[in-house]
Amino acid sequence: MVFALAGNQNSGKTTLFNQLTGSNQHVGNFPGVTVERKDGTIKGYKNITLVDLPGIYSLSPFSKEEVVSRDFIIDQKPSAIINIVDATNVERSLFLTLQLIELNIPMVIALNMMDEMRESGSTVDIKRMEEGLGVPVIPISASKNEGVAELLEVAVRTAKTRQNPKVTDFCSGPVHRTVHSIRHIIEDHAERIGIPDKFAATKIAEGDDILMDRLELSQNEKELIEHDVQEMETEMNMDREAAMADMRYTFIDNLCAETVKKSGYSKAHSRSLKIDGLLTHKTWAIPIFIGIMLFVFWLTFGIVGTTASDAFSGVIDSLIGVVDANLTNYGINEVVHSLVIDGVFAGIGSVLSFLPIIVILFFCLSMLEDSGYMARVAFVMDKPLRKIGLSGRSFVPMLIGFGCTVPAVMATRTLTSERDKKMTILMTPFMSCSAKLPVYGMLTGIFFGSSAVKVIIVLYVIGIGLALLCGFIMNRSVLKGNPVPFVMELPNYRMPTGKNTGMLLWDKARDFLTRAFTVIFLGTIIIWFFRTFDLHMNVAATADISMLAYFGRLIAPAFRPMGFGNWMSTTALITGFAAKEAIISTLTVLVGGTGKTVTEAVAGLFTQRSAWAYLVFILVYTPCIAAVSAIRRELGSSVQTIGVVIFQCAVAWVASLIVYGIVGLIL
Amino acid sequence: MTLNELKIGERARITAVGGQGAVRRRLLAMGLTPRTEVFIRKFAPMGDPIEIHLRSYELTIRVEDAEKIEVTKIEE
Numbered sequence: 001m002v003f004a005l006a007g008n009q010n011s012g013k014t015t016l017f018n019q020l021t022g023s024n025q026h027v028g029n030f031p032g033v034t035v036e037r038k039d040g041t042i043k044g045y046k047n048i049t050l051v052d053l054p055g056i057y058s059l060s061p062f063s064k065e066e067v068v069s070r071d072f073i074i075d076q077k078p079s080a081i082i083n084i085v086d087a088t089n090v091e092r093s094l095f096l097t098l099q100l101i102e103l104n105i106p107m108v109i110a111l112n113m114m115d116e117m118r119e120s121g122s123t124v125d126i127k128r129m130e131e132g133l134g135v136p137v138i139p140i141s142a143s144k145n146e147g148v149a150e151l152l153e154v155a156v157r158t159a160k161t162r163q164n165p166k167v168t169d170f171c172s173g174p175v176h177r178t179v180h181s182i183r184h185i186i187e188d189h190a191e192r193i194g195i196p197d198k199f200a201a202t203k204i205a206e207g208d209d210i211l212m213d214r215l216e217l218s219q220n221e222k223e224l225i226e227h228d229v230q231e232m233e234t235e236m237n238m239d240r241e242a243a244m245a246d247m248r249y250t251f252i253d254n255l256c257a258e259t260v261k262k263s264g265y266s267k268a269h270s271r272s273l274k275i276d277g278l279l280t281h282k283t284w285a286i287p288i289f290i291g292i293m294l295f296v297f298w299l300t301f302g303i304v305g306t307t308a309s310d311a312f313s314g315v316i317d318s319l320i321g322v323v324d325a326n327l328t329n330y331g332i333n334e335v336v337h338s339l340v341i342d343g344v345f346a347g348i349g350s351v352l353s354f355l356p357i358i359v360i361l362f363f364c365l366s367m368l369e370d371s372g373y374m375a376r377v378a379f380v381m382d383k384p385l386r387k388i389g390l391s392g393r394s395f396v397p398m399l400i401g402f403g404c405t406v407p408a409v410m411a412t413r414t415l416t417s418e419r420d421k422k423m424t425i426l427m428t429p430f431m432s433c434s435a436k437l438p439v440y441g442m443l444t445g446i447f448f449g450s451s452a453v454k455v456i457i458v459l460y461v462i463g464i465g466l467a468l469l470c471g472f473i474m475n476r477s478v479l480k481g482n483p484v485p486f487v488m489e490l491p492n493y494r495m496p497t498g499k500n501t502g503m504l505l506w507d508k509a510r511d512f513l514t515r516a517f518t519v520i521f522l523g524t525i526i527i528w529f530f531r532t533f534d535l536h537m538n539v540a541a542t543a544d545i546s547m548l549a550y551f552g553r554l555i556a557p558a559f560r561p562m563g564f565g566n567w568m569s570t571t572a573l574i575t576g577f578a579a580k581e582a583i584i585s586t587l588t589v590l591v592g593g594t595g596k597t598v599t600e601a602v603a604g605l606f607t608q609r610s611a612w613a614y615l616v617f618i619l620v621y622t623p624c625i626a627a628v629s630a631i632r633r634e635l636g637s638s639v640q641t642i643g644v645v646i647f648q649c650a651v652a653w654v655a656s657l658i659v660y661g662i663v664g665l666i667l
Numbered sequence: 668m669t670l671n672e673l674k675i676g677e678r679a680r681i682t683a684v685g686g687q688g689a690v691r692r693r694l695l696a697m698g699l700t701p702r703t704e705v706f707i708r709k710f711a712p713m714g715d716p717i718e719i720h721l722r723s724y725e726l727t728i729r730v731e732d733a734e735k736i737e738v739t740k741i742e743e
Contacts, residue, residue, distance in 0.1 A: 058696035062689045091722040092698045238701065242684060245695035249703070262723065269723075276709075285712045379727050383713035392716075485690035486716055487697060487732070490725040 001048045001159055004073060006100060007084035008093050009055035010372070010491035012112045016084055016142040017052045018499055020152065025503075035068045035413060042152065051078065057092070059099040059203075061210040064413070073103050074195055080159035081107040082151070087117045087124060087139070088266045088492070094133075094252045095245075101135060101165045102199040106158045108136045110151050113268075115141040120266040125259040132255045134167030143497050168198045170251040174235040175243055178228045179205050185224055189215040205229055206244040272492040276376065285380045292373075296364040297457070300437075305357040313353030320345045335539060339528055342592065347524030347585035348516055355512060357441075358403075358434045362508045363501065365403050370496035374399070375488060382486055388468065389475035391415075391486045394424040398467070401431030402460075404508075405627035408433075409634050419481045422640075423474055425631055429623045429648055430467035432460050435580035439618055442584045446603050447611040455612075459619050466620060466655060515579055515626070523578040527571075527586050548590070558653075562617070562660045563610030573617070579624050609667055613660035620652035668740070670705065671717065671733035678706045678741045685735035698722045699736065 005020075007013045017025075021040025030037045038052040053072060054065035061067055073081065083100050085093040090111075100107060111124065130137045136154050140147030157163075171179055183201035190197040193214060203211045204225060217225070229240050236243045265273070279288060299305065323345065327337050368374055374396050382392030393415055401408035408428045415421045432440075440459060444452035530548035533540060540546040544567070551574065552567030559565045568590045576583040591601030606614060622645045623631065632641040673679055681703045684694055698721055699705070708718040708725060715730045 058692070060692050060696065062692050089722075089724045092724060095696060095698065238683075241692060241695060242701065246700045249698060249700045265723075272725075273708075280709065280711070280718070282710075282712050379711055379716060379718065382727075382729070383711060383715050485693060485732070486727065486729050487690065487693045488727050489697070490718060490727055 001079040003050045004078040004081045006053045011084045011086040012142040030068045084110045087111045087113045104196040108155045111139045114139040116266045116268050121263045123261045129259045134165045171247045174232045175247040178232040181228045207240050268492040300361045308356035316349045343528030361434050366504050372491045372493045388471035401428040405433045406630045409630040427467040430463045432463045439583045523582050562613035562656045564614045609663045612663045613656045616659045617652045617656040622648050669734050670736040671730050673707050679738035683737040
């Protein structure tokens with residue numbers, strides 16, 4: 001059996017999904033579109049798959065998420081829909097519920113946040129609400145795992161007995177007449193293509209052209225419908241869209257008046273208002289935001305991140321030592337020994353030691369997102385972003401870009417305009433991703449000593465500055481246009497649950513480890529191979545006559561103007577395309593040796609001035625292969641994607657040259 | 668008068684939602700329907716967008732969209 005989980009954004013949908021499925025999750029895409037689809041097997045019910053539909057407010061044909069959701073329900077006919085409804089925000093949540101009910105599929109409502117309702121002394125007459133809506137309503141608190149077992153039980157029973165919603169008619173007056181008449185006209189068409197006629201009729205009354213086309217109505221039928229709808233518009237003194245929304249909200253208002261007793265704001269709500277008094281304050285909002293970001297970076301690069309990272313790399317180093325000693329004792333072939341220790345262990349080890357830093361950064365970003373703060377950031381930053389023709393929503397993907405470009409580019413899916421999406425995708429790679437951090441960490445540590453952190457901060461600022469500059473130029477040239485609509489809920493602040501955060505972190509850590517043991521593993525072996533053998537396939541006596549040196553020398557001249565035209569640093573740039581962390585693993589492997597000797601050898605490759613140029617180039621040049629494939633997926637065009645790669649490299653080259661020049665003047 | 672002309676905290680009732688296309692549908696779906704009670708909670712630090720309160724939740728919309736929403740003040 002397949003269950004679909006549907007509900008508004010911020011309704012606790014992810015929390016409920018995690019409660020129901022535990023760790024049995026699978027992430028993919030809906031066919032043909034770039035809307036994320038999460039599937040999971042329900043705990044204790046091996047034969048039930050739960051599909052997490054995108055967080056939506058309606059089933060209109062205007063957004064990809066909404067179309068995907070309704071197509072999924074209409075075409076796949078899940079055994080049941082679990083509709084999660086935020087009890088503290090019940091009116092707006094039920095707007096979606098009414099449309100889901102019209103789809104005439106077994107359904108149960110999970111009335112979430114009942115703990116918050118209780119706390120504030122508000123009540124819901126569950127029985128009366130069930131009668132009004134004609135579907136079972138189960139009060140739950142997803143974050144406290146209350147009522148979830150009962151919800152599941154009722155959902156399974158409703159699905160097994162194929163209990164369709166008992167009420168599917170929510171309209172009154174002129175709307176009722178019109179919908180009824182349309183229903184009569186389209187009945188046969190709707191049945192032929194398997195769409196519930198009630199749903200089709202209300203959608204057509206609303207002016208849903210996509211559905212109209214699918215029904216293949218005759219010209220005569222279309223005219224009859226148009227006549228009915230116009231009559232309704234005249235009688236209601238509203239256009240069709242407003243009339244239908246009004247009909248649904250009128251039903252909801254009446255139902256809520258009978259069933260929901262609210263005593264003022266809920267605790268979470270009044271707490272949110274207080275917090276917002278500060279966080280979206282006229283003067284303090286922006287300074288506080290900058291402060292929060294600085295704190296996040298301090299946590300990541302500062303004492304916590306460094307300590308964790310040092311401890312972790314200590315463990316790795318001692319592990320390498322043990323393996324090294326054992327291999328030497330065993331008397332293993334020298335080339336194999338070199339492959340294992342200098343190639344695989346040194347390469348992966350140098351990358352792995354940064355796992356703690358990446359986990360900390362993602363932890364901070366997910367806290368900001370799940371607590372509801374990101375929505376406030378979008379609210380505060382909307383006006384300034386409009387200056388470059390974007391909306392406040394574009395700010396969120398860019399912030400995520402500091403963690404990883406891949407999820408950041410994927411987050412642009414929430415943007416409804418293609419133009420905004422393109423522009424955000426182009427700007428996101430300038431936000432220095434966390435994989436570049438190990439590279440900055442190692443190089444600044446070697447070349448800038450105690451001012452290393454300052455250099456890293458300057459790099460971040462350069463990235464942001466370049467992004468703004470590019471956005472500014474694009475808005476006035478190739479990507480002119482108006483920013484997307486900005487109608488966004490400000491959800492109550494909520495403490496992210498440990499389970500959600502834990503699962504997200506585990507996801508990210510696993511992702512990073514998978515990359516370390518696949519892409520980077522393969523990369524280090526390939527690099528080791530090219531470094532160990534010369535063009536005649538003989539073991540190269542020294543690295544500088546190896547094949548890699550040969551390739552590196554080919555492109556090195558392009559970087560001579562910036563002072564890092566040596567083959568080792570250019571080779572590292574090539575491998576950085578596989579994954580940014582590979583830049584340091586490559587440098588480590590290339591210079592040979594471990595620990596102190598690496599530091600000394602790398603120190604010989606650059607001056608402070610060329611290190612600056614090198615760092616800036618790394619900051620800006622092509623995103624890694626994983627990010628490029630994400631960009632390819634979102635842009636849906638290989639040509640444009642190659643364009644992005646060339647663009648980034650070109651900007652990187654120029655920026656690097658300029659920085660080299662400026663640093664030369666200062667030093 | 669239109670929604671953006673209200674002072675902070677002044678309660679009003681929506682009479683008509685203008686505009687068109689996706690923004691308007693979104694506004695209607697979010698509950699900005701005729702007869703709904705609404706008030707402005709605050710303006711963003713740079714004066715735009717606006718945070719409004721309706722149907723017991725907070726929504727942000729831009730001034731240019733608020734200009735298309737007709738309201739009448741509720742006399743207290």
